Amino acid sequence: MKYKLTKPDKPSSNMIALTFALVIVYCLATAFSIVLLGQRSLISGNLFQLKNIISLIFNWRFILSMSLAILSRISFILINSTLLKIPYLSDIATTLSVIITLTSIIFILIANHYFLKESLNIKQAIGAFIVLMGIFIMLNK
Template sequence: MALSSANKFNVTSNASKMIFLAFVLIIIHCLSTSISIVLLGDKKLISNNLFKPANVLLLIINWKFILSMSLAVISRISFVLINNTLLKIPYLAGTATTITVFVTMLSIVFILLANHFFLNETLNLKQSFGALVILTGVFIIISK
């Protein structure tokens, strides 16, 4: 049975809304992941001997660790929500989980930038090129 033009518009409109929602969730995922990693990348926080139980306890009760773990939970929830959103887009539904994995790889770019600006780690040409390849690949995968 063929769809009427009004139904085709509704399907297209719905898909556009879902793609926008997925985009917002991807940004939330990338930000929560990168901030979580920056917090745990603090050299002062992780430089103690973490094979001693007392130091592990100090790490676990540290506010940066607690916030980082909370952001990690948000990151996982956003992954599930992205996957759920992509399942509602007909032309992406068959590969929603795989696509979710690819688009959440955008967090790598956010992490590289956050580590550069907040942890004073340097990006070399190879890392910058890799980030560009990831971005390009994600856009190719999600485009219709």
């Protein structure tokens, strides 16, 4: 038997665009889920008392944050599913999904800086740039 070597198909630009859009949804949902729960007034009390936990669970910020966390998980699954449809990435789709979704750290740093007034230093900015470049290199095989 003779085997013919073929070059893997290039993914359609639609699949790459869809993956990119899903990553943005994932990053925004994750970042704002964390920002909503990061309000000092929401988490500064004694959360080891049942009445405070119940109060937290029925707080609108907590409910919205949990909804965004669910959206984040769904978008992760959709990212993984989309990567499975790209031939040269299908064997590592789940691992690549995890690596790609690490870009949410960048969104979290920026959101925390603007909404929670946390500091953003040069090391964090350089790290964010390195993560983005690594993902760009991985997706452009």
